[in-house]
Amino acid sequence: MDHQTRFVKSIFHQLAPNYDLLNRLLSFGRDVSWRRFAVRKLLEKKGNLFLDVAAGTCDVGLELVRAAPTVRVVAVDFTYPILAKGNAKIARTSQMNRIHLTLADGLSLPFAEVSFDGAIIAFGIRNILSRGKALREMGRVVTPGGSLVVLEFAVPDRGWFQPLYRLYLNRLLPRLGALLSKTKDAHRYLSHSIMQFPPPEVFEKMMEDAGFMAISFWPLTFGIVGVYTGERF
Numbered sequence: 001m002d003h004q005t006r007f008v009k010s011i012f013h014q015l016a017p018n019y020d021l022l023n024r025l026l027s028f029g030r031d032v033s034w035r036r037f038a039v040r041k042l043l044e045k046k047g048n049l050f051l052d053v054a055a056g057t058c059d060v061g062l063e064l065v066r067a068a069p070t071v072r073v074v075a076v077d078f079t080y081p082i083l084a085k086g087n088a089k090i091a092r093t094s095q096m097n098r099i100h101l102t103l104a105d106g107l108s109l110p111f112a113e114v115s116f117d118g119a120i121i122a123f124g125i126r127n128i129l130s131r132g133k134a135l136r137e138m139g140r141v142v143t144p145g146g147s148l149v150v151l152e153f154a155v156p157d158r159g160w161f162q163p164l165y166r167l168y169l170n171r172l173l174p175r176l177g178a179l180l181s182k183t184k185d186a187h188r189y190l191s192h193s194i195m196q197f198p199p200p201e202v203f204e205k206m207m208e209d210a211g212f213m214a215i216s217f218w219p220l221t222f223g224i225v226g227v228y229t230g231e232r233f
Contacts (some may be wrong), residue, residue, distance in 0.1 A: 002129075007185075008129075011185060011186050012127075014185075016079065019056060022176075022190075026190070028221075030221050030225075035122060039060065039067055039120070039149075041147070041218075044147070045145070045147045046117070048072060049072050050072075050117060050119065051073075051076070051109075051118070051120070052073055052076070053109075054076075054121050054122070054125070055075035056082055056122075058099060058101070059089075059122075061099045066095075072100070073099045076101075076102045076103070078105045087101055106134045107133055109140070114144070116146065118146045118147040119138045119142050119148050119149075120149040120150075121149075121150055123153065124152075127193060132210055135207055135212070136211060144233060146231070148229070148230045148231075149228070149229050150227070154199075154225060155194065156223035166195075200219075200226055200228075204228065208230075211233050212230030212233070214230065214231045
């Protein structure tokens, strides 16, 4: 594991106790609707077995099995404390037999080729340094014709909301992060990771280079998040 990966892993260990609260604050409470939109896009193509990468506390997996009664989900994350919170959340539902949790790195998925009908990663790809490799790895395990859906934060490139959002990222978010973590690294990392994520046209090209076609992009909530979809060659 390289230094950057160890650093990111340590950040999410720090954030684990307040992970769900942080998601609500980052999204102004909109993250639930964003996930539902992303899940609907994934389910536009039929399938029964889906992969959720960087699954966090399994909100996406739970949304998938609620939306489609025949679907099963394999949810992977490389941060054990956060995945454990997801397991506890699933245990409070009736979906234990439909969501399987695996401790794994998105850069080295422990699955055979063409194992899944589709894959989704929500608010996780920006935390992976080798994004192209992660996209190729997800493509490896998805059957040809299957879908990849990526939900991720963005920074609007124009409009009245852009300066307000940048103010939030630069001033307010660091203070929120400081309240929810033990070190300054966490809150600095959160805003930096969002501002440094590539613009849509660049990320779409990364998906294409990783083996996906028919790529589409939907900006949501004034462009502070985006949903990318692609079909495996």
